[in-house]
Amino acid sequence: MVVVVGAGATGLGVAWDLVLRGVPVTVVDAGDLGHGTSGRFHGLLHSGGRYVVSDVAAARECWQENQILRRIAPSAVEDTGGFFIEGADEEGDFAAEWVAGCRAVGLPVSDEAPARLRGLVPEVRRDLRRVFRVPDAVLEGFRLLHLLRRNIVKRGGVVLTHTRVARVDMTGGRVVGVDMEGPGGRDRIACDVLVNAAGPWAGTVSQLYGDPIPLQLGGGLMLIFANRHTPVVVNRLSPPGDGDILVPHQSVAIFGTTDVRQDDPEPPPVTRAEVLRLMASGRAMFPTMDSWRVLRAFTGVRPLYQPADGKGEAGSRRVTRDFTVIDRVRDAGVVAVVGGKFTTFRAMAERTADVVARQLGVSAPSRTRTQLLEAGVSRAADSNGPVVCECEDVATAALAPMTAEPLSAWRTPTWLAMGPCQGTFCLHRAAGLRRQRASAAHVAAEVGALRTERDRGFTSVLWGANAQEWALNRAVRAESLGEALP
Amino acid sequence: MTPGAVTVVGRGPAGLFAATLLAAAGLSVHVVSSSSGTLPLWSGRFNFRDWDQGMVVDNPWDWWMEHGEQHFVGGTARARWRRLWSIWRAVGQQLGMDSAIPERNRWTVTPLGRRRPVFWTPPWELALDRAPVAVAVVGLEGLLDFEPELVADGFQGPGAVRTLRLPWPPDWHRGWNTVRWGAFLDTGSGADWLEQQLVRALGRGPAGELVVLPQVLGLSRTDVLHQRLERRLDRLVREVGLAPPGLGGMRLEARWTAWLLSSGVQMHHGRVRAIRDAGGITLTDGRPVGEGPVILATGGILGGGVCLSADGTGVDAIHRRLLGQLAEGDDPARALQWGLVLGDGGVAGRQTAGCDPDVHGDGGAVCLWTAAEAVDRVVPGLVDRLSRIGTVEVAVLDVSVRGPQTHKEAQRV
Numbered sequence: 001m002v003v004v005v006g007a008g009a010t011g012l013g014v015a016w017d018l019v020l021r022g023v024p025v026t027v028v029d030a031g032d033l034g035h036g037t038s039g040r041f042h043g044l045l046h047s048g049g050r051y052v053v054s055d056v057a058a059a060r061e062c063w064q065e066n067q068i069l070r071r072i073a074p075s076a077v078e079d080t081g082g083f084f085i086e087g088a089d090e091e092g093d094f095a096a097e098w099v100a101g102c103r104a105v106g107l108p109v110s111d112e113a114p115a116r117l118r119g120l121v122p123e124v125r126r127d128l129r130r131v132f133r134v135p136d137a138v139l140e141g142f143r144l145l146h147l148l149r150r151n152i153v154k155r156g157g158v159v160l161t162h163t164r165v166a167r168v169d170m171t172g173g174r175v176v177g178v179d180m181e182g183p184g185g186r187d188r189i190a191c192d193v194l195v196n197a198a199g200p201w202a203g204t205v206s207q208l209y210g211d212p213i214p215l216q217l218g219g220g221l222m223l224i225f226a227n228r229h230t231p232v233v234v235n236r237l238s239p240p241g242d243g244d245i246l247v248p249h250q251s252v253a254i255f256g257t258t259d260v261r262q263d264d265p266e267p268p269p270v271t272r273a274e275v276l277r278l279m280a281s282g283r284a285m286f287p288t289m290d291s292w293r294v295l296r297a298f299t300g301v302r303p304l305y306q307p308a309d310g311k312g313e314a315g316s317r318r319v320t321r322d323f324t325v326i327d328r329v330r331d332a333g334v335v336a337v338v339g340g341k342f343t344t345f346r347a348m349a350e351r352t353a354d355v356v357a358r359q360l361g362v363s364a365p366s367r368t369r370t371q372l373l374e375a376g377v378s379r380a381a382d383s384n385g386p387v388v389c390e391c392e393d394v395a396t397a398a399l400a401p402m403t404a405e406p407l408s409a410w411r412t413p414t415w416l417a418m419g420p421c422q423g424t425f426c427l428h429r430a431a432g433l434r435r436q437r438a439s440a441a442h443v444a445a446e447v448g449a450l451r452t453e454r455d456r457g458f459t460s461v462l463w464g465a466n467a468q469e470w471a472l473n474r475a476v477r478a479e480s481l482g483e484a485l486p
Numbered sequence: 487m488t489p490g491a492v493t494v495v496g497r498g499p500a501g502l503f504a505a506t507l508l509a510a511a512g513l514s515v516h517v518v519s520s521s522s523g524t525l526p527l528w529s530g531r532f533n534f535r536d537w538d539q540g541m542v543v544d545n546p547w548d549w550w551m552e553h554g555e556q557h558f559v560g561g562t563a564r565a566r567w568r569r570l571w572s573i574w575r576a577v578g579q580q581l582g583m584d585s586a587i588p589e590r591n592r593w594t595v596t597p598l599g600r601r602r603p604v605f606w607t608p609p610w611e612l613a614l615d616r617a618p619v620a621v622a623v624v625g626l627e628g629l630l631d632f633e634p635e636l637v638a639d640g641f642q643g644p645g646a647v648r649t650l651r652l653p654w655p656p657d658w659h660r661g662w663n664t665v666r667w668g669a670f671l672d673t674g675s676g677a678d679w680l681e682q683q684l685v686r687a688l689g690r691g692p693a694g695e696l697v698v699l700p701q702v703l704g705l706s707r708t709d710v711l712h713q714r715l716e717r718r719l720d721r722l723v724r725e726v727g728l729a730p731p732g733l734g735g736m737r738l739e740a741r742w743t744a745w746l747l748s749s750g751v752q753m754h755h756g757r758v759r760a761i762r763d764a765g766g767i768t769l770t771d772g773r774p775v776g777e778g779p780v781i782l783a784t785g786g787i788l789g790g791g792v793c794l795s796a797d798g799t800g801v802d803a804i805h806r807r808l809l810g811q812l813a814e815g816d817d818p819a820r821a822l823q824w825g826l827v828l829g830d831g832g833v834a835g836r837q838t839a840g841c842d843p844d845v846h847g848d849g850g851a852v853c854l855w856t857a858a859e860a861v862d863r864v865v866p867g868l869v870d871r872l873s874r875i876g877t878v879e880v881a882v883l884d885v886s887v888r889g890p891q892t893h894k895e896a897q898r899v
C-alpha cells in the first residue's frame with residue numbers, strides 16, 4: 001500500500017500513475033480536493049513560452065505536457081491559444097532572444113499583426129510593437145482534479161478528503177503506517193511507501209518522518225474579473241515578472257500574478273496595497289482595467305526546494321530547476337515531490353511513481369502518457385432538474401450525488417456559488433437540498449463556513465459594481481435570510 | 487418660501503415615500519432614477535428596529551425613545567414617530583394594504599428557517615406574536631427557494647408543525663423562478679390549480695392551523711387569490727418573504743408607482759450627474775430634468791449613491807464629495823455607513839450617514855423618517871400639515887407606548 005499525502009494535482013497524479021501500474025494507493029488530504037495551490041492557481045496550461053529564456057528545460061517540459069494533457073484530459077482543457085505582446089515602450093530586445101528560445105525548444109510560434117490581436121481583444125493596449133501566437137491553453141483545474149479522482153477511484157484507489165496525516169510511524173528506519181485525523185476521528189493505515197505531495201506544506205509533512213525539507217515559499221495574488229474580456233491567453237513579452245498574464249475562464253478572466261516571500265504555507269490574506277500593485281501592472285497591458293468589474297481576489301502559494309548549498313542533495317533528483325523528487329534517506333520508504341507547475345503534474349508524477357515503483361520492486365512502466373482520463377457525466381447532462389445556481393447553471397441533478405457531503409464540498413465539482421453573485425442568490429437553495437440529509441444545526445454551520453470562505457476573496461476587492469454586489473449579498477444574508485453577520 | 491416643485495433622485499422606498507408626501511401636499515414632483523430601487527429585491531415588510539448589539543429589540547417604539555438621540559437621525563419625539571407611522575398606514579391603505587401598525591416587534595421565519603423580527607408587513611406576509619398552535623409549511627416541487635423542511639425549523643416550539651410539498655403544475659419546467667411562479671398564479675388556471683392542490687394536500691388539518699407558503703401568490707392579483715385561499719381553506723394563509731427577487735416588493739413598487747403617476751408625479755429615467763443651481767438636476771447625457779429643490783434618495787453603496795474606488799475611498803456619487811477612506815485591514819462594512827448627513831440638504835434613505843439597516847434592522851424607520859426630514863427641509867412644516875394621502879385620511883394612531891424598555895434575552899443567531 002502506498003499512502004500519498006496531498007490531493008492536489010501532484011498527489012492525485014502520482015496516485016493515478018500508481019493505480020495504472022497495479023499498485024494499491026490511498027490519497028489523503030486535509031481539506032477538499034484542490035484545498036492547496038491546485039485550487040488556487042492561474043489556470044494556464046503553459047505552452048512553455050513563458051520559460052523559453054529563463055528555464056529551457058521547464059519550457060520544453062511544459063510544451064511536451066501541454067500536448068499530452070490535451071490528449072488525455074480533453075474535457076479539462078480549453079484550446080484558446082495564447083499571445084505574447086510587446087508594448088512599444090518595452091526596453092531592450094527581449095523579443096529576439098525569446099523567439100530564438102522558442103525555436104530551440106521546438107515551440108511553434110507565429111508572428112502576428114497587432115491589429116489581429118486587437119480584433120480579438122479590443123481592450124488590449126494600442127501601441128503594440130510585436131505580437132506572437134503560441135499554443136497556450138486554459139486548464140480547468142478543478143475539473144482535472146475531479147477527473148483524476150474519479151478515474152483513480154474507478155480503478156480501486158482510495159481518496160480521503162478532510163483527513164489530515166497527523167503522524168508517520170517509522171519503525172526501524174522505515175515507514176510502516178500513518179495516523180490520520182478525519183471526520184470519523186483518528187484512524188491508521190499501514191503502508192510500504194509514503195509519498196509527500198503536500199505542496200507548500202511539504203516541509204511540515206517532512207518533519208513527521210524526520211527528514212525536514214527546506215522550502216522557500218512565495219505567495220501569488222490573482223484577480224478575477226467578471227466577463228471574459230479576451231478569448232485568448234494574453235502574456236506580456238518580457239522577462240517573467242509580476243502581473244503579466246490574463247487568462248479567460250468560462251465567463252470570467254483571471255489576471256495575475258505576484259510572488260511575495262512568506263514563511264507560512266497557508267495562502268496569505270489579500271491586501272489592498274498588493275491589489276493596487278497588481279492593477280498597476282494590469283493597466284500596462286489593458287489600459288481600461290480600472291473600469292473592469294472585479295469579482296474576487298485570491299492567493300496561492302508556490303513552494304521552492306531550497307537545499308542549503310549542496311548539503312542534503314544526495315538522493316534528490318533535480319529534474320529541472322522547477323521540481324525535485326526527494327528520497328534522501330535510503331530504504332525509508334518516503335518519497336517527496338516539490339515544486340513544478342500544474343501543467344507538468346503528470347511528468348512530475350511519473351518521475352515520482354518511478355521511484356516508488358522501484359522501491360516496491362514493481363516493474364510495470366508508467367501509462368499516464370497515453371491513458372485517457374475518462375470524463376463522467378457531462379455538464380450538459382447534469383443540467384437536469386430545477387436550477388440551483390443561475391450564474392453557473394448548476395441544477396439539482398448535478399448536486400444530487402453530493403447531498404450527503406457538507407456544502408463546502410459541492411462548490412468545486414459544480415462551480416456552485418463561484419459565479420458573479422458569489423452565492424447571494426443560491427446558497428439558501430443549496431442549504432434546502434442539504435437539509436434533506438443533515439440537521440438544522442449542521443446546515444447553519446455549513447452555510448456560515450461557506451459564507452466566510454467566499455467573503456475572504458470578496459472583501460478585499462470592493463470597488464465599483466463589486467461593492468454594490470457585496471452590499472446586496474450582505475442585505476440578503478442579514479435581512480432576507482436572517483443570518484448573523486460576521 | 488414654499489417651492490412649487492421638487493425633484494427626488496431615486497425610486498427606492500425612501501424616494502417613493504418622499505415623492506408621496508410631496509404629491510399628497512399638492513406639489514409638482516419629479517422623480518429621476520437610473521434604475522429601480524431595492525424594492526423588487528425584497529418582500530416589502532418595513533422594519534423599525536430589530537437588533538441592538540446583537541440582541542433582539544422587543545419594543546422598537548421604546549427603543550427609539552431611548553436611543554434616538556444617539557442615532558443618526560437625532561432625537562425624535564414620540565408624536566413625530568406616531569405621525570409618520572399614521573401617514574404610512576394611510577399610504578398602505580391607499581395602495582390596498584390595510585395592515586395595522588403594531589406596538590411591538592413580531593417575528594417571521596426566513597427561507598433558511600431562522601426567526602427574525604418584523605414590524606409592519608403587508609397583509610399577505612407572515613408576522614406572528616406567538617408560536618401558532620399548528621402550522622402547515624407548504625412547499626412547491628421544484629421551487630428551491632423555499633424548502634419546507636428548512637423553513638419548518640423556524641417554527642419549532644409548542645405547536646404542531648407539518649411540511650407538505652405540492653407537485654409540479656402541468657407546464658412547469660426547470661427554469662421557473664419565483665417571478666414565473668407569480669405570473670402563473672396570476673392566471674385563472676394557476677389560481678385554480680393552487681386552490682385544488684392545497685385543498686387536497688391539507689385535508690382537514692388541526693384546528694387553528696396556519697398555512698405558510700412561499701411568497702409567490704401572484705404579482706397583480708394577490709389580494710384576490712389570498713382572500714380566496716383563506717376562505718376556501720378556512721385558515722390563515724401567509725407568505726414567507728424569499729431571497730431576491732422579491733414578489734412582495736414588486737407588488738408594492740407596482741402599486742406605488744401607479745398611484746404616484748396617477749397623482750401627477752413625473753417619472754424620469756436617467757443617471758444624475760449634478761444638481762443645478764437653478765433647480766432640478768442634470769443627467770449624465772447633459773439633459774436638464776426636473777425643477778425646484780432636490781432630495782437625494784440614492785441608496786448609499788447598494789443603491790449607487792456612494793461609490794467606492796480601488797484605493798478604498800468612498801465619494802458621494804453626485805457631489806463627488808469624499809465621505810471616507812478604508813485603510814488596510816479595515817472592516818469594509820464601515821463604508822456601508824458612509825453617506826451625507828441630514829444637514830446637507832434633502833437626503834433620505836440608505837444614503838444617510840450612519841445608517842446600516844442590515845445590522846440594525848431598521849430599514850422602514852430609516853426610509854420613513856429620513857424621507858420626512860428631507861421633505862420638511864425643502865418644504866417646512868409639510869409633514870405636520872398633511873391630512874390625507876390620496877383618498878385616505880391620515881388617522882393619527884393610538885399607539886400606547888409602555889416603558890421601560892424591554893430587551894428579549896435572545897441572541898441573534
Ligand SMILES: Cc1cc2nc3c(=O)[nH]c(=O)nc-3n(C[C@H](O)[C@H](O)[C@H](O)COP(=O)(O)OP(=O)(O)OC[C@H]3O[C@@H](n4cnc5c(N)ncnc54)[C@H](O)[C@@H]3O)c2cc1C
Pocket residue numbers: 005006007008009010011028029030031032033034035036037038039040041042043044045046163164165166197198199200201202205218219220221256257258299300301302339340341342343344
Ligand atoms: C499564484 C500561482 C499561480 C500559478 N499558476 C499556474 C498556472 O497558471 N499554470 C500552471 O501550470 N501552474 C501554475 N501554478 C503552479 C501550480 O498551481 C502548482 O505547481 C500545483 O498546483 C501544485 O500542486 P501540488 O499538488 O503539488 O500542491 P497542492 O495543490 O498545494 O496540494 C497539496 C495538498 O496537500 C494537502 N496537505 C498538506 N498537509 C497535509 C497533511 N498533513 N495531511 C493531509 N493533507 C495535507 C493540502 O491540503 C493540499 O491539498 C501556480 C502557482 C501559484 C502559486
Ligand SMILES: Cc1cc2nc3c(=O)[nH]c(=O)nc-3n(C[C@H](O)[C@H](O)[C@H](O)COP(=O)(O)OP(=O)(O)OC[C@H]3O[C@@H](n4cnc5c(N)ncnc54)[C@H](O)[C@@H]3O)c2cc1C
Pocket residue numbers: 472475476479480495496497498499500501518519520521522523524525527528529531532533534730756757758759783784785786788789790791803804834835836837843844847848849850851852853
Ligand atoms: C435584499 C434586501 C432585503 C431587505 N429586507 C428588508 C426588510 O426585511 N425590512 C426592511 O425594513 N427593509 C429591508 N430592506 C431595505 C433596506 O433595509 C433599505 O431600507 C432600503 O434598501 C433603502 O432604500 P433606499 O430608498 O434608501 O435606496 P434604494 O432602494 O437603493 O434606491 C436607490 C435609488 O437611487 C437611484 N440612484 C442612485 N444613484 C443615482 C444617480 N446618480 N442618478 C439617478 N438615480 C440614482 C437608484 O437607481 C435607485 O432607484 C431590504 C433591502 C434589500 C436589498
